[in-house]
Amino acid sequence: MRIEPWGEGDLPLLETALGDPQMMEHLGGPESIEKIAKRQAGYERPDSGQFKIIDEATGEGVGWVGYWERTWRGEQVYEIGWSVIPPFQGRGIGGLATAQAIAMARAEGKHRFLHAYPSVNNAPSNAICRKFGLHAPRVVRLRVPAGSLHAVQRLAPRPPREFLRARLGL
Numbered sequence: 001m002r003i004e005p006w007g008e009g010d011l012p013l014l015e016t017a018l019g020d021p022q023m024m025e026h027l028g029g030p031e032s033i034e035k036i037a038k039r040q041a042g043y044e045r046p047d048s049g050q051f052k053i054i055d056e057a058t059g060e061g062v063g064w065v066g067y068w069e070r071t072w073r074g075e076q077v078y079e080i081g082w083s084v085i086p087p088f089q090g091r092g093i094g095g096l097a098t099a100q101a102i103a104m105a106r107a108e109g110k111h112r113f114l115h116a117y118p119s120v121n122n123a124p125s126n127a128i129c130r131k132f133g134l135h136a137p138r139v140v141r142l143r144v145p146a147g148s149l150h151a152v153q154r155l156a157p158r159p160p161r162e163f164l165r166a167r168l169g170l
């Protein structure tokens with residue numbers, strides 16, 4: 001597989017990923033057509049940090065991975081999310097795509113930490129977090145989906161000294 005920047009023609013893939021009740025079981029349920037279209041407009045902007053996951057064998061889009069900025073308890077961090085459509089799940093694609101997106105966030109290097117907020121019941125997502133090294137996991141209640149429990153995974157994209165050197169251009 002490979003990832004490439006999210007494109008103008010990728011709305012159907014986003015609808016498959018975010019409009020499906022089963023896919024969105026841990027994420028507050030399927031999103032509306034309007035909300036997905038709004039996301040599409042943001043994702044297709046250059047440097048959105050959103051990527052299409054492509055199956056190398058067929059060239060087909062099989063999922064999404066992306067990162068963005070958020071404020072978490074007064075600190076600016078990256079947040080990352082991922083989604084692989086059902087026929088392609090369980091083949092290691094989600095893990096590989098996540099590794100590539102983390103590498104990109106690390107190369108960009110604007111924030112020291114990258115967070116993921118998988119529901120505690122989302123076994124594959126928690127497995128992906130474990131694989132990339134989680135720091136200080138805590139369980140929090142997020143507003144979406146209302147009141148459900150999510151584990152905050154803090155993934156440090158780079159060690160502090162390396163991060164500071166990059167920020168200072170050394």
Ligand SMILES: CC(C)(COP(=O)(O)OP(=O)(O)OC[C@H]1O[C@@H](n2cnc3c(N)ncnc32)[C@H](O)[C@@H]1OP(=O)(O)O)[C@@H](O)C(=O)NCCC(=O)NCCS
Nearest residue numbers: 023082083084089090091092093094095118123124125127
């Ligand atoms: C989460 C998701 C992207 C995983 O994609 P995937 O391509 O199937 O993931 P992978 O095949 O790379 O598997 C990732 C890990 O989960 C494990 N895993 C997969 N399915 C599992 C299951 N049902 N129960 C427990 N572990 C599971 C795999 O063994 C693997 O761990 P390992 O590398 O230590 O063996 C996919 O299930 C999905 O799109 N879900 C719906 C959207 C979603 O919930 N996104 C997450 C937002 S936080």
